[in-house]
Amino acid sequence: MEKRVTFKGWLLPLCLVLPQLLVSAVFFFYPAIQAVWQSLFIPDPFGLTSQFVGLENFQYLLSDKYYLASFFTTATFSILVTLVSMVPALFLAVMADRLLKGAATYRTLLIWPYAVAPAIAGVLWLFMFNTRVGIVSxxxxxxGYDWNHVLNGPEAMGLVVVASSWGRISYNFLFFFAALQAVPKSVIEAAAIDGARFWKRFFTIVLPLLSPTTFFLLVVNVVYSFFETFGVIHTITSGGPQQTTTILVYKVYSDGFVGQDLGSSAAQSVILLFLVGLLTILQFKYFEKRVHY
Amino acid sequence: MKRTFKQWGVTGVAAAVLGAFATPVFAATEIQFWHAFTGRLGELVAEQVEAFNQSQSDYSVTASHKGNYSETLNAGIAAFRAKEQPHILMVFEVGTATMMAAQGAVKPVYEVMEGAGAEFDQDAYIGSVKGYYTSTEGEMLSLPFNSSTPVLWINKDHLKDAGVDPEGDFSTWQNVGAALDKLKEAGSECPLTTAWQSWIHLENMSAYHNVAFASKDNGFAGLDTELTFNGPVQVQHIQAMGDWAQEGKFIYNGRRNEGGANFRAGECAFFTESSAGYAGIKNEAQFEFAVAPLPYWDGVDGAPQNTIIGGASLWVMEGHESDEYKGAAAFLNFLSSTDIQAKWHQNTGYLPITAEAGDKTKADGFYDENPGTDIAVMQMTANEPTANSKGLRLGSFDQIRGIIDEELEAVWSGDKTAQVALDSAVDRGNGLLRRFEKANDR
Structure with a gap:
């Protein structure tokens, strides 16, 4: 039976959640409401005049096929970043978990890339793949392969995906590694006695037991690829060539802070807000059912 | 000897007291100046500011670097919204329409000068530079600071190696095209590259061939302007460039001046870049280089007209005290004084913004010692500017350039023909112009 702690009255519980509510109100609800309000106007950059235009900002965006294309770009980018940062992390964690000696050293070394800020990671990868002086190119x-991410869209996408995922592998590794430690050895040993090979044991026992961690990382990584990869894209491609690496968040920035089109920028933030909300609801509704705690 | 904490404390107090006496009793009025220059240009600006501060004791200018051109403009806008704007803000030519529309945020330079009772002769400035920054009534709204125009840089050694006469005539694209063929045949990996593709190959290309980039005199005559750079002259040029890109004769390196690194390293034969590329090329090039006027297409009516400027001007922001404006006026006058301008022109390759500074440079014998450095000036002033070659005044222009960059990349990679790409750029850009018109409708 579930245990419940109950309070008598409502004053104490209110006081206990109040700090969190205040923080949410100041740093989340207030800016979000501001964004919704601003998305109904076309202001000039200096904030001197403002025209109320109703939903025209949204209408303008949704009739722009380049904006719609950026949804597809974002989806491609997010899926790739999530895969590229989670699969190798899981593989490395499983390998590190099997080590008898030196696990701590490997673990430490694998965590290092996480300490590198995204913008710096972007510059590092750009150096390696620079079309003129890059060592990899x-x-x-x-x-005999002519690398040119300045003009070649898929190459540019590949580069920003790798640069965004690289540091993220460390983060995911850490969680997978910790989760692997929690898998009961007795279950695995029992399976081994029954004759199950390593990969059989991995797919039938370990992976299902890791599902809460995997689900958590899935949500966190999707959010990461949506919002925190801005620095990488800004330093490596600035959204180009053409618009192949312009993800939604980058467009919010370039329209708002380069183009000074604050109305459109606010409208894009609102669309993004709904999109991520929807995505999170979907994830919890459909994926979570398949998670075993 | 070890000092105790107490002793250190006494020394500190003594130093502080001495320090207080060392500063003048009447503090100079501080003038904030935000700019976008780093490297050599940043040093030169710092020198100018230092010279001004040394020359008088009433005002003290504090220069701050605020990032690249776009970032500096954004910093200025954000500061204005927070009521912490600087006195003087450097804004690149692309932001001109945005600043001009911001009545109430900027104080026109002619007003600043009038209010300060400073001597200010607008006619001292070169016509094509002045024209860019004056209102339709002919009043100067911002002070031209660094202005340049695109020219053709030539690596003579590279041409010699490929068997092309480095002293040949490269004034037309037909001649350049023939040289590109020879360079490619001789195995050159980078016959031609460029910086600032939109500025050079569309904006200047249009002015130089006397065709309109946008309606309403390129936006000078009203906010209801529409882009028109998808005409036959521009399409033909972009298509030629696109074909050269497909054939490996034109190498694209990026949207800004990334190509400069390749040229300075000696990899490229031809390079279309601002005349202000001079400082860097002179500094780094380990080969014999020359500068020639920007090529034009022979056979186009009215070509070559004149090229237009790029660079930045200085805007004075609203919301400060009147004696601070006096300081700003004094500083701006100092910057456009003949000696300072002549030195700036000779060091950087930017145009001399006053005719006097140009004359002084000539009298100094600078053009004789550095052949080609006067080409930019001649190219800009060769003909009286027409409505098509006076400049551009378009809202949201930074974003429109971004759109043009995207569409040109599609041409260079062979995904689109020039006509399709330019039609699309015009269509998308017009959408932004209509939004800008709405935002500034009052």
């Missing part, structure tokens, strides 16, 4: 050239 130079070797690719030796092999």
């Amino acid at each position: 130079w070797y690719l050239g030796k092999l």
